[in-house]
Each structure stands twice: as structure tokens, then as C-alpha cells.
Amino acid sequence: MPLWKEYFTPTTVAEALAIRSRYGHDALFVAGGTDLVLDMQHGNHAPVMALVDVTTIGALHQIVEAEDHVVIGAAVTHAEIESNPLVREHGTALTESCGVVGGPQVRNVGTIGGNVAHALPAADGTIGLLALNAEVQVSTFDGNLVNAVWQPLLSIFAGPGKNNLGDNQMVTAFRFHTRHLGQASAFDRIMRPQGVALPILGAAANLTLGDGGLRVAAATLAIGPAGPIPFRATAAEQILQDAVALDDALIERAVLAAQEQAELRTSKHRASKEYRHEMVAVLLQRVLSRSIERARRDF
Amino acid sequence: MAALTLTVNGVSHTLEIPANRFLAEVLRYDLGLTGTKLGCNEAECGACTVIVNGRSIDSCIFPALKAQGADVLTIEGVAQQWVQEHPAAGTNGDELAHLHPLQQAFVCHGATQCGYCTPGFIMQSKTLLDRTLEPTDDEIKHCLKDTYCRCTGYTAIVSSVKAAAEKMRTGVLPLPDLPDAIAPLEQIGQALPRPDAVDKVTGHARYADDYLFQDMLHGATLRSAHPHARILKIDASAALALPGVHAVLTYADVPGELRHGLVEYDWPAFAGGAYPARYVGDPIALVVADTPEQAHDALAHIQVAYEVLPAVTDPVAARSPEAPVLHPDRPTGNLLKHIKVRHGDIDKGFADADVIIERTYRTPRTEHAFLEPECSVAVPAGWDDPQYGQHDKLTIYVGSQIPYADRHQVARCLGLPEDAVRIKGTVMGGGFGGKEDIAGQVHAALAATVTGRPVKILYDRAESLRFHPKRHATLIRIKTGAKRDGRLTAVQAELYGDSGAYASLGEKVMTRATTHATGPYVMDSAQIDCYAMYTNNAPLRRVSRFWRHAVGVCR
Ligand SMILES: Cc1cc2nc3c(=O)[nH]c(=O)nc-3n(C[C@H](O)[C@H](O)[C@H](O)COP(=O)(O)OP(=O)(O)OC[C@H]3O[C@@H](n4cnc5c(N)ncnc54)[C@H](O)[C@@H]3O)c2cc1C
Ligand code: FES
Ligand code: FES
Numbered sequence: 047m048p049l050w051k052e053y054f055t056p057t058t059v060a061e062a063l064a065i066r067s068r069y070g071h072d073a074l075f076v077a078g079g080t081d082l083v084l085d086m087q088h089g090n091h092a093p094v095m096a097l098v099d100v101t102t103i104g105a106l107h108q109i110v111e112a113e114d115h116v117v118i119g120a121a122v123t124h125a126e127i128e129s130n131p132l133v134r135e136h137g138t139a140l141t142e143s144c145g146v147v148g149g150p151q152v153r154n155v156g157t158i159g160g161n162v163a164h165a166l167p168a169a170d171g172t173i174g175l176l177a178l179n180a181e182v183q184v185s186t187f188d189g190n191l192v193n194a195v196w197q198p199l200l201s202i203f204a205g206p207g208k209n210n211l212g213d214n215q216m217v218t219a220f221r222f223h224t225r226h227l228g229q230a231s232a233f234d235r236i237m238r239p240q241g242v243a244l245p246i247l248g249a250a251a252n253l254t255l256g257d258g259g260l261r262v263a264a265a266t267l268a269i270g271p272a273g274p275i276p277f278r279a280t281a282a283e284q285i286l287q288d289a290v291a292l293d294d295a296l297i298e299r300a301v302l303a304a305q306e307q308a309e310l311r312t313s314k315h316r317a318s319k320e321y322r323h324e325m326v327a328v329l330l331q332r333v334l335s336r337s338i339e340r341a342r343r344d345f
Numbered sequence: 346m347a348a349l350t351l352t353v354n355g356v357s358h359t360l361e362i363p364a365n366r367f368l369a370e371v372l373r374y375d376l377g378l379t380g381t382k383l384g385c386n387e388a389e390c391g392a393c394t395v396i397v398n399g400r401s402i403d404s405c406i407f408p409a410l411k412a413q414g415a416d417v418l419t420i421e422g423v424a425q426q427w428v429q430e431h432p433a434a435g436t437n438g439d440e441l442a443h444l445h446p447l448q449q450a451f452v453c454h455g456a457t458q459c460g461y462c463t464p465g466f467i468m469q470s471k472t473l474l475d476r477t478l479e480p481t482d483d484e485i486k487h488c489l490k491d492t493y494c495r496c497t498g499y500t501a502i503v504s505s506v507k508a509a510a511e512k513m514r515t516g517v518l519p520l521p522d523l524p525d526a527i528a529p530l531e532q533i534g535q536a537l538p539r540p541d542a543v544d545k546v547t548g549h550a551r552y553a554d555d556y557l558f559q560d561m562l563h564g565a566t567l568r569s570a571h572p573h574a575r576i577l578k579i580d581a582s583a584a585l586a587l588p589g590v591h592a593v594l595t596y597a598d599v600p601g602e603l604r605h606g607l608v609e610y611d612w613p614a615f616a617g618g619a620y621p622a623r624y625v626g627d628p629i630a631l632v633v634a635d636t637p638e639q640a641h642d643a644l645a646h647i648q649v650a651y652e653v654l655p656a657v658t659d660p661v662a663a664r665s666p667e668a669p670v671l672h673p674d675r676p677t678g679n680l681l682k683h684i685k686v687r688h689g690d691i692d693k694g695f696a697d698a699d700v701i702i703e704r705t706y707r708t709p710r711t712e713h714a715f716l717e718p719e720c721s722v723a724v725p726a727g728w729d730d731p732q733y734g735q736h737d738k739l740t741i742y743v744g745s746q747i748p749y750a751d752r753h754q755v756a757r758c759l760g761l762p763e764d765a766v767r768i769k770g771t772v773m774g775g776g777f778g779g780k781e782d783i784a785g786q787v788h789a790a791l792a793a794t795v796t797g798r799p800v801k802i803l804y805d806r807a808e809s810l811r812f813h814p815k816r817h818a819t820l821i822r823i824k825t826g827a828k829r830d831g832r833l834t835a836v837q838a839e840l841y842g843d844s845g846a847y848a849s850l851g852e853k854v855m856t857r858a859t860t861h862a863t864g865p866y867v868m869d870s871a872q873i874d875c876y877a878m879y880t881n882n883a884p885l886r887r888v889s890r891f892w893r894h895a896v897g898v899c900r
Contacts, residue, residue: 149491
């Protein structure tokens, strides 16, 4: 049975959403297809009548700075993000997370929109965006008009592999704040060398330092997979922000809090819960010390 | 159907294609540009890499309609593009000068062996050299991270990429760094390019799936749903009624001997009738249809009634008297072979020892992971093909490690004299011991004979993994006695080899294991017993070196 029978290449968001709404469950958006095509071939997703390609929509390909934000279109590829100077300057964690997705051939077609919409708690691009406190732009079609709304990234995840977008909705962009003085971010992951697309564990930190680099003014930490949806280590963030001084003991306490809060599981092809528990500490230490080192360059 | 217009290697094409076609299929099967290879079909191996609008992509999962209006470069166009952009190239009398520097380097540095990965490597490396002509080792490895080679070990590939960059910078291709031969002869002691290297770097080498005969049909195989089951009934009427389906073949259609094999004739071409399915790779029926999709879709319409039998999946359990017997016609039950080594007086050996160490080891089954999945194409006797000419005999095109054994087995199953069958050994995308058994050769020959048309049977990676023989999983108990000065006095070992459902080359491999169990050492005594056992697992055979890995570990 063919996996799909019709393939649409709309050029505007309105056109894409109109087709998608018309077909309802019988159509799917496709961006790079690097998740979707394999899911369909492996029978994890039933065949559909139509695929609607979002990469033919010119407006979804931009990376721009607007109103104190870096805005990235949903159809921007990992390779484009990896090599973009604006993203490197303001969202290093995203540069680093998109830079390790798959190999070059996959990064040349896989998009940030597909990475997020696929809704896996360990997706690398998602973890990078989450640490940057990014917002997602969801566009909704009411039959006539498209209404685009910025909302917190976490609001679109419903569970592993499930987003809560309706048949008349799509992701059109992401944005995160440009860098403040003393702010920096970093991403790292632990990966099996071959054969599985997702990491054993990934983590990203985004810190804003105050007092000439001696305390943490703001922190966002993202870890995946550490729960059914991408995970923010809020307890650890709180500990970092509340402290009057940034030292090794503080990082240790933050790491313990993150280990405590993370909901880790054993997965057959990747790693045991116990191993992941240890790796939360290893990765957080790494991304925190890298962020601190980068942030202190501002002082 | 949808219209697709694209430019490939500078030539514009407009085609009508099904909307679900992938770019690799359009290139290979619609445009006949078979230099682009399919290794995994799931974006892992990079064999299918082509360049679309300047970016490299895995064409196996790239919906063809994404290439609407695009400029596509495949391995077939690389040399021509290079010469067009560098009109001086090819004028200096060098016989490789008409090739892209990467192609020249892959030839001269021995970076192409089976060659199946080569087009992907050249395309992917080209994207790096398009960016920089001074690539570091790290940049090369980063660029080639998801492009796999199973033959070369990558060293020659990395040196080729550097050499090509140097050629592009300086105009001179550095030759590989080789140790000097003491007394070089005309051939020996020389760095000779392999004779088929140019074909392999240009995409012109033909592997079995690259043969596209006129009016060719396609086969798909229904395999057992159970590791051990009697086949009570096969009802193919619904499948036969489907559009495009020409035949559904089962054991009842085999005109000659049903069973083939390399050492023992124990492997039925189809399970059914007297022979139960003995592992999940056993074929039960072959659908022959106009297109591969029709053939594969028809499999779901074949009804098979099974009587599920108890299965034995562990070689030690297989030796127990209670174990289900796989081949009741064999006098030794599940024991394929008991291989013995007896040397000296073992009791005295242990009595003389200062230290005795006893351990149990297990080694896992190992997959060959050749990059090219198995493919057989059979052409009936008398077939005249506009491209490949007249075929006086039933001819099978196959990438096989032992074509003469294929001929013997095909002739045996088809009830033909051996000289009525011709095996055309095509270029083979890696074998490593995994392409010695019958895969689709007998089925394709039968299907071509029944339908009177060429028939291709191509396995995808999942089917290849499921059915083809692997290296034995073993259990090794080994007791070693030694003197304090390091001399060995005794080795006593018991090996269980899981030979799977059929003999294949299992006993030969286990014989090697047995005779190598003592390692390269001299000792006073040895007593080794190896039990090669039939189980309901995939058959087992050699991987590259006739075994020895497992016992090597234990030494
Ligand atoms: C070999 C290989 C290695 C990989 N390695 C990694 C890795 O290291 N890390 C990692 O995180 N991922 C990895 N992946 C997964 C995948 O490449 C990424 O998740 C990629 O970002 C998915 O993007 P895509 O554009 O290909 O999405 P698609 O497959 O096209 O789509 C994914 C899902 O998102 C939906 N979708 C796409 N765009 C939109 C939109 N704009 N609005 C609403 N829904 C949309 C689709 O309907 C689909 O459900 C790998 C994949 C492969 C094949
Ligand atoms: S990556 Fe396409 S065939 Fe392996
Ligand atoms: S030469 Fe690379 S797979 Fe054979």
C-alpha cells in the first residue's frame, strides 16, 4: 500500500493549512521527512492520503533578528542553524544541539520545526530551544484567515511523540531573546556511536551571570529524555538563581536537585535508568561550566 | 501520478511518477542512473547520497517531488561537470584525467574495494571540497560521519579526500604512502589500481540490482511467521487475483529436488509439504508481479495455515533428548556434527599443572552487514534483451561468492543439467562470507522459467537480516592447566555452536573453531569436544575469517 497518494507543495502558510484542514486526519505535514518517512515505513504511522510539504513555503526559511529576538522559521534545517552567525552569537546551545543531529545528509534536510513537532523528549534541537526559553509560533486557520500566536515551547507537547496541534494548526517559527550582557549557553549529549538516532541523554544550560560573573542572575536548564515531554530542570534553576555566590558547591547542589527531579527511564536500545542518572550529573557539570566560562568573557 | 521536472547532471527530464516515489527510485529505475546505491533505505549508510541544489541528501528517503525544479548531481555527472568547469583537465595525456580529482584519488589510493559505498563517499566528500581545499582529518571525518564503508576501514578514503584536495590546489595528485618493496616486479610490489576501479568511481559498475531488463517482473518472498511450524495449507487465490500478479510459487512448483545446500542438502527452497519451516527466514511462497510494490503488497493476501511446533533456540538445549528434532531424517538428531580433538594424556596434564583456570564464555551471533543487500535476476533461456542481448541459457545475474555452487544448486532444484544454467557473477557490494548460500537464485530461476520473463528478486535490509546466515553464537567452556613458568600442560574445552536451522557451512566453521581452541600454543595434552547443533535460529556460517574469533577471545 502506498504510504501516501498525493503530495502537496504549498507556497503560503494559509494554503498549507487549508489543505491540511480539508483532509483532516488523512493528511500530514512533512518537512525534511527524516522522522516521518521512517516512521511510516516502519509502520509506526499509518499511511495517509496526502502529505503537505512545508518546506516550499518561503516564509518559513528565515533566520532574522526582530524586536530583541532571534526568529527562526520552522522549515530552517539543522545545517542552516549550525552555520548561522546570529544563532551562534545569541543561542550557542541551539547551534551546538542542531550541529550534532544525525550526519550532514540528515542535517541538510531535517528541520527544527520537524524536530520539535515530532515531540520526542530527547530531540536535540528541542533541548537546545528549551534551554533558550524559546517560544513557538503556532498558526491556526479558521477557514478564512491565519492567526499566528507566540506561546511557550513546552505548551505544544502532549506526550512522547505527541504534540497538541489541531488539524488546522502548524508550527511556523521559533524565537528566543537576544543575549544580555553576561549571558551564555551550551549543549552537550551522550550518544551511542551508531545505529540510534536519539541520544542516551542530552542537556543544555543557559545562564545569565550578575555581579561581574560571580553569581547567577537567571538560569534555564533543559534535559532529555527525562520525562514524557522535554524536561526543564526547574528545581536546579531555582537553586542557582537563589544563591548569592556561584561556586562548585552550588553547582553540586543544583546537579543533585536535577537528578532528583528528572524522571529517568531504562530504554532498551539506549541506556539504563541508573546510567542516565549518573550522566545527568556529568552533562550538567559540562554544560554549566561551559556556559559560565563563556558568560564570564563579557566581564 | 504527479509530474516531476528536474535537471539531472545537466539534462532536464519531465516524468510522470507516483506521488510516493523517492528520488533514489526515480534516479535508478526511471532514469537508469544506477550509480546511486541503496544500502539501508533508512538514511543511515549514505550509499544513496546525491547533491540537490548544492546540498548532499540521502536520496533513499527523499520524496522525489521535493526535487521539483531542482538541479541534481549524481555520481554519473561528477566527472563531466569537472571537465566542463576545468577545460584544461584531460589534456595532459593522463588516463585518469577525465575524472574528478576525487575519483582519481579513490582509484589511486585504493579507496574503492567492493565499491558499493564509493558513489556515496565521492558525492559526500565533494560537498566538503566545494567548501574548502584544505580539509583537516577532523573535517573529513565530520563530513563522512554517516557514510558507511564495510570494506576499506576508512583510512584510504580519508587519504583520498586529502589527495584530491591537494590535486585541486596544486594540480598534482599525491600517491599513497606505501612501504617500499624490496624487489618490485612488474606487478608484485607495485601499487596497481584494481581493474574495475574506474567503473566503481564513476557509477558504471553493475551490481545485480543495476540490471534493468525489458519486461522484467519482480518477486517478493513470504517468510514463515513462526520459528518452527508445519505448513498445512497455502491459499494464494486472493493474491493471484490482484492486478499485476503473474504467479505465486510454492514448494509444489519446484520441478527438481526441493532441497539444496553447500555441504548437506538439507535446506528446502520453500518450506511446505514434507518440510516444516525451521526458522523465521524460511520462505513459503514467492509472488511474481509487474512491480516490486505489487509483489510485496500481495504477500498480505496469501493465507497460510500453520501447525506451530515447539522451537529450540539454544544449542545446549538442542542436545537434550527432549528437544524438538529439526531434521527427523538425520540419524544424529539435532547434532550436526561432533568434532573432537584428542592429544596426550589429559588427566596427567591437569595433574602436572600448578594452576588450573576454568571459565565459560559466550560469543554473540555476528551479522556480516555487507552494504549491498542480496539481489538475483534470472533471465529465461532464449530471452533476447535489447540492452543485454541474447540469452541462450537460463541465466542468473547475482553478486555471489561461489557462482559454481549456485549453478549446481539452481540446476538441482530446477531439475536441469548443470550446463543448462549460467550464473553471471556481477560486481558484488561486499560479502564477507555472507553471500555463499542460496538467497534468491533458485526462486528467481524458477520464476523466470514459469513466467518466461526476466525476474528480479531484491531484498531490503530488514529481509536480508532476517533470513541470511550469520556467524555462530557459541558457548565455550574451557579449562586450562599451566605450570608456573607459563607452559601449558592441558586444555580441555567444550564448545557449543548454534548452527541454526540448516547446515550451510556450519560444521566447517566449527571445525576451525575446535582446532583453534588451543590457540597457537604447544601443550602436553588437549581434549576438545565441539557440538555443532541445529536450532530454530537463522543458519550460521563464516564471517570473513573462517571463525576463530570466538576461541581467540578465550585465549
Ligand atoms: C539517521 C538519522 C539520524 C538522526 N539523528 C538525530 C539526532 O541525532 N538527534 C535528533 O534530535 N534527531 C535525529 N534524527 C531525527 C530527525 O532527523 C530530526 O528530528 C529532524 O529534525 C526531523 O525534522 P524533519 O524536518 O525531517 O521532520 P519530518 O520528518 O518532516 O516531520 C516530523 C514530524 O513533525 C511534523 N511537522 C514537521 N514540520 C511541521 C510544522 N511546521 N508544523 C507542524 N508539524 C510539523 C510532521 O508531520 C511529523 O509528524 C535522526 C534521523 C535520522 C534518519
Ligand atoms: S542512507 Fe540511503 S540507502 Fe542508506
Ligand atoms: S568498498 Fe566500501 S563498502 Fe565495500
